[in-house]
Amino acid sequence: MRILHTSDLHLGRQFNGIPLDADHGAVLDQIVSAIASNDIDVLVIAGDIFDRAAPPASAVRQFNGFLSRVASETDAAVVMIAGNHDSGDRIASMSIMTNTRRALIRGAISADERPLVLSDAFGPVAFTGLPFAYEYAARECFTDEALQTPEDVLAAQVSCARRNIPEGARWVVVAHAFVAGASGSDSERPLTRVGGIETVGSAVFDGAHYVALGHLHRPQSVGASHIRYSGSPLAFGFDESDCVKSMSLVEIDAAGRSTVETIPFEPVRRVRALRGKHAELLLAEPSEDLIKVVLTDDAPIIDGMKRIRQVFPNACELVYERDERAPEIKSLGGRTLAVANPIEVIGDFLEHVRDDRLSEAELEVVAAALSRLRETEDAE
Numbered sequence: 001m002r003i004l005h006t007s008d009l010h011l012g013r014q015f016n017g018i019p020l021d022a023d024h025g026a027v028l029d030q031i032v033s034a035i036a037s038n039d040i041d042v043l044v045i046a047g048d049i050f051d052r053a054a055p056p057a058s059a060v061r062q063f064n065g066f067l068s069r070v071a072s073e074t075d076a077a078v079v080m081i082a083g084n085h086d087s088g089d090r091i092a093s094m095s096i097m098t099n100t101r102r103a104l105i106r107g108a109i110s111a112d113e114r115p116l117v118l119s120d121a122f123g124p125v126a127f128t129g130l131p132f133a134y135e136y137a138a139r140e141c142f143t144d145e146a147l148q149t150p151e152d153v154l155a156a157q158v159s160c161a162r163r164n165i166p167e168g169a170r171w172v173v174v175a176h177a178f179v180a181g182a183s184g185s186d187s188e189r190p191l192t193r194v195g196g197i198e199t200v201g202s203a204v205f206d207g208a209h210y211v212a213l214g215h216l217h218r219p220q221s222v223g224a225s226h227i228r229y230s231g232s233p234l235a236f237g238f239d240e241s242d243c244v245k246s247m248s249l250v251e252i253d254a255a256g257r258s259t260v261e262t263i264p265f266e267p268v269r270r271v272r273a274l275r276g277k278h279a280e281l282l283l284a285e286p287s288e289d290l291i292k293v294v295l296t297d298d299a300p301i302i303d304g305m306k307r308i309r310q311v312f313p314n315a316c317e318l319v320y321e322r323d324e325r326a327p328e329i330k331s332l333g334g335r336t337l338a339v340a341n342p343i344e345v346i347g348d349f350l351e352h353v354r355d356d357r358l359s360e361a362e363l364e365v366v367a368a369a370l371s372r373l374r375e376t377e378d379a380e
Contacts, residue, residue: 001120003262004035004076004173005248007214009234010085012059012299015271015290016316018236021058026268027233028066031247034263035074038249042118043076046133046214046230047083047176049091058170077118083132083176091131094236096253107139109133109153113114113161114274118171122254124169128161130154132176132191132215138358150177151200158204170256172295173208176215182222182229187192187236188215202227209256212248219246219262226258238317275321278304282311291315298322346370 011024035043050059070076082091092107104116115126126134138153139145147153154177165171172274178184178191180199191198202223205211211227217240220232222360231250235241246262253259273292274281279300281293291312295301305318346366 001042001118001123001170002038002040002043003044003210003212003250003251003252004031004038004040005044005046005212005228005230006031006233007044007176007212007230007248008048008083008217009045009063010048010051010062010234010236012055013051013096013236013286015236018290018314021062023234023268024059027265029063031233032066032069032073034247034249035070035076038263040074040076040249041120042127043070043080044127044172044174044212045078045080046212047081048084048232049080049083050216052085053087053090077102077104077116079116079127079129079172079174080106080128081174081176081214082107084132088131088133096191102274104129106131106377109137109157111160112164112338113157114164115161115171117166119297121334122170124166125164125172125252126169127172128165128174130157130161130173130175132158149197151197151204153247154200155204162207168362170209170252171207172212172252173205174212175205176216177213178215179222179227180227182220183218185217185237186215186239187217191215204240210250210258212250220242221249221260225260228260232266233265234323234328237281238271238273241271241273241292274312278307281306282362284311287310294319294321296321 009024013020025134037077041108049063055294067078070078082088088107090245091105095100095103098105104127109131112131113128115128117124119125133141133153133380135149135153138147138156142156147156154175158173178199179202181202205227209226213227213229216229217232217236219229221228228248228270231243231245233245233247235243245265245267247265249261249263249379250260272289274284275296278295289312291314293308293315295304295318305315308318309313311330312317
């Protein structure tokens with residue numbers, strides 16, 4: 001069975017206010033071409049199809065056109081789920097009148113997750129789609145108030161899905177989660193409330209032969225080689241400028257072993273940072289790329305961005321190298337400051353500043369000063 005795994009399209013998204021419609025159109029074209037040229041049996045999209053629950057009409061039309069091409073130009077089945085950016089109801093509506101023998105579209109959480117079962121020369125392969133759901137929705141779905149974390153939710157979904165897998169079938173799970181040990185990016189929205197535990201353990205997927213993940217934007221395996229993020233087709237932040245974006249071509253053999261080959265995307269515009277003096281950058285090769293400019297000039301440049309955009313019209317951030325440098329702060333020897341003892345706090349601070357411990361006489365001076373201060377406060 002040959003699977004093309006992608007995720008996190010984020011259709012309708014902008015990059016620092018710059019529309020990405022043409023960039024998205026190019027990667028969607030490349031996905032259709034990859035399906036056709038690699039004899040793909042199943043296209044998997046692991047969530048965050050749109051960038052927000054109410055996407056612009058242009059993004060909806062773009063995705064509808066893409067699905068129409070997959071249906072008319074290829075023989076691939078489609079498995080896709082809602083991610084945390086999507087409206088589950090919107091994604092679920094795409095399953096109405098869908099050929100259920102060729103597509104599994106999961107938008108809302110269910111207590112009875114039934115797979116799409118396809119067959120190859122070696123027998124059945126069951127595809128389970130587990131749409132993203134917050135804890136409150138899972139508690140209502142499973143009537144279980146004990147579901148308090150993303151891991152609780154996913155474990156409940158996997159447990160329900162496992163009961164419906166045919167005996168002897170190879171099993172592919174599609175999910176949208178932050179698996180512990182994986183690397184995130186700045187452009188990802190947290191999956192839980194502030195202070196909550198966002199990650200899930202990879203052991204929750206025990207028994208699956210391949211796990212197609214979405215949510216994290218860097219392509220990577222986590223926990224085991226068969227548990228994988230395809231990553232997003234486009235870079236959505238400058239921290240991803242060093243990342244080669246790709247889709248994952250997965251082949252599952254008769255024993256359920258999966259091998260993964262990456263197919264790089266060719267972006268219309270790259271996301272990159274340029275560093276140098278303003279005058280030097282004005283002489284660089286013009287580019288339509290999405291640019292962050294880091295100026296090494298000592299003095300601020302008047303109309304710096306305006307002039308940079310004459311060469312790089314999609315420059316969207318300008319900073320000075322001196323402002324990016326974090327101040328060097330020496331550790332206080334890893335000691336935990338005893339807030340209840342102000343003499344030790346002051347002693348640690350002065351030792352840090354002077355690189356020398358206070359003498360007994362100096363500590364007595366500090367203690368006397370603090371004593372006078374307390375007496376003054378008490379008198380007031």
